[in-house]
Amino acid sequence: MDIQAIREQFPILNQDVNGHPLVYLDSAATSQKPVSVIKSLEEYYRQNNSNVHRGVHTLGTRATDQYEGARDKVKNFIGASSTEEVIFTRGTTTALNMVAYGYARHFLKEGDEIAVTPMEHHSNIIPWQQAAKYTGAKLKYIPLEDDGSITLESVRSTISDKTKIVAVTHVSNVLGTINPIKEISQIAHEHDAITVVDGAQSTPHMKVDVTDLDCDFFAFSGHKMCAPTGVGVLYGKKALLEKMEPVEFGGEMIDFVGLYESTWKDLPWKFEGGTPIIAGAIGLSAAIDFLEEVGLEQIEEHEKRVVQYAQEKLSEVDGLTIYGPKQRGGLVTFNIEGVHPHDSATVLDAEGIAVRAGHHCAQPLMKWLDVTATARASFYLYNDENDVDRLVEGIQRAKEYFGDVF
Incomplete structure (x- = not known):
């Protein structure tokens, strides 16, 4: 380099x-932005600024192509199976809250357990605290070793058949600990639990393949990987996203609206209510190009x-x-x-x-x-x-x- x-x-x-x-x-708080990302935002606002998915005019078509093109680029960047599994969010915090509110609150019950670690960012603790209070589930913590790492033995001793969710950071934002997500996912799946991974500190710095990791949900932010602030991604396995409820309701995420009942669009749009993060997604696409060019x-x-x-x-x-x-x-x-x-x-x-x-x-x-x-x-x-x-x-x-x- x-x-x-x-x-x-x-x-x-x-x-x-x-x-x-x-x-x-x-850079763990936020990375700086390269010229190519800055120019991508300027080009969008100067030449292509329009809402997406709605209009049939030229600017709307250009903006939609760029926005959905960014989704396809994210899919390839993280190794997802389909663009249906890529949800644009405001960032890691929003993505994790979406899982806690749209999935955990609907599928957890009293007596169930959520396993986390003490090294988590507040964004991967507080949503689970709230989900536990709402459902009667219990939080359990995977103990840390003296150096701030975790062992698979500790994971196995913490996770049980009562465990329904294992929420863990890929890389600690304080200790730099790199957690063995693939092995943790395997242990969780042996107990029919799902894994939710905070990838904010890993995605900018290493090659991530969510299919290989076999995690069920994976969240990351654009602004930590050379992209603009205000854009992030929630990856989720299609079967789980189809069961999961939206957390924002309004325009663009609907299929049919009646006076008393409504239905939702297919994935991924059912989770992207309102005008989406168009410029942010375009900037994220440019950031991915930049990072992949470097390697x-x-x-x-x-x-x-x-x-x-x-x-x-x-x-x-x-x-x-x-x-x-x-x-x-x-x-x-x-x-x-x-x-x-x-x-x-x-x-x-x-x-x-x-x-x-x-x-x-x-x-x-x-x-x-x-x-x-x-x-x-x-x-x-x-x-x-x-x-x-x-x-x-x-x-x-x-x-x-x-x-x-x-």
């Missing part, structure tokens, strides 16, 4: 922040090298704690002894280095780590070892600054 050539595709990276060249290490396998290998280098360099810093397993996705979460992560992030920002600080929408995991918050540096295809070196230098400055203060 030619990192410099890739960086040149991201205009936002070519700037100074607080008098220093920007080092953007917050997901190449991106994954590049990130492995960068994060390994980061772990090695950060482990040499006295008084710094790194959280998570050695084998991980492209992020490193840490704390500097005696320095609140918000203060660390503020000093780093003064050096032009953007990292995330806080609980990362993972308060149960923070409690498990016995901390209130952490700092997180997350890497993507436009980062390299030079960015890691800048991060280490910034951390040393934070240590010096707060050492002088205290």
Whole structure:
């Protein structure tokens, strides 16, 4: 990979922040956007802006072709069997809530169990808490190992014949833990349970094949994979989506509307009420083109090298704690002894280095780590070892600054 050539595709990276060249290490929160994605949005709004599926005029036909073409591209990108299994949503959060409200609330009953892990983003905990309260089902947590990973033995000991849903992240947004989704799905299916996977932190960084993983639902966001904000995807196996109820009702998702009863369109449109996320889907299509041109396998290998280098360099810093397993996705979460992560992030920002600080929408995991918050540096295809070196230098400055203060 030619990192410099890739960086040149991201205009936002070519700037100074607080008098220093920007080092953007917050892609786990949202990635930056390449020129091709930005241009795809501009082209749509300049030349093809129209609603989809409704009009027979030329602009409407163009917009519809682009929108449905994006669905077909997503299908191939994630290895789905059919475009009927690809639902456009506002993002991972919306997609997970759709399953919790449209599926879990209709098919769970008192005494059933939902298995999750303590490493989940709030978006993959709170919907299941609400589903459990609504149905009388029970939440069970797959225990974590000391390094923040889970074992298949723990999965087997947690899942039982009472388990109906197993909801788990593919890659932790805090620890970087890469969970064995294919094996978890196999164990879940042995007990006639379904799997719901939060793929927000995996889809941008590695090749995902939902058919090979054999997960039942898979959710991800466009804005973390070079696409615009406000667009995401829910993949679901066709048989389950056909049983699942819509959660939004109105135009475009209907087949027939009477005064007292209505019926829904076929998949996937029954889940896409109202004017859909047209520009977002077109931008997502352009982002997929960009990522596939670079190569997901190449991106994954590049990130492995960068994060390994980061772990090695950060482990040499006295008084710094790194959280998570050695084998991980492209992020490193840490704390500097005696320095609140918000203060660390503020000093780093003064050096032009953007990292995330806080609980990362993972308060149960923070409690498990016995901390209130952490700092997180997350890497993507436009980062390299030079960015890691800048991060280490910034951390040393934070240590010096707060050492002088205290």
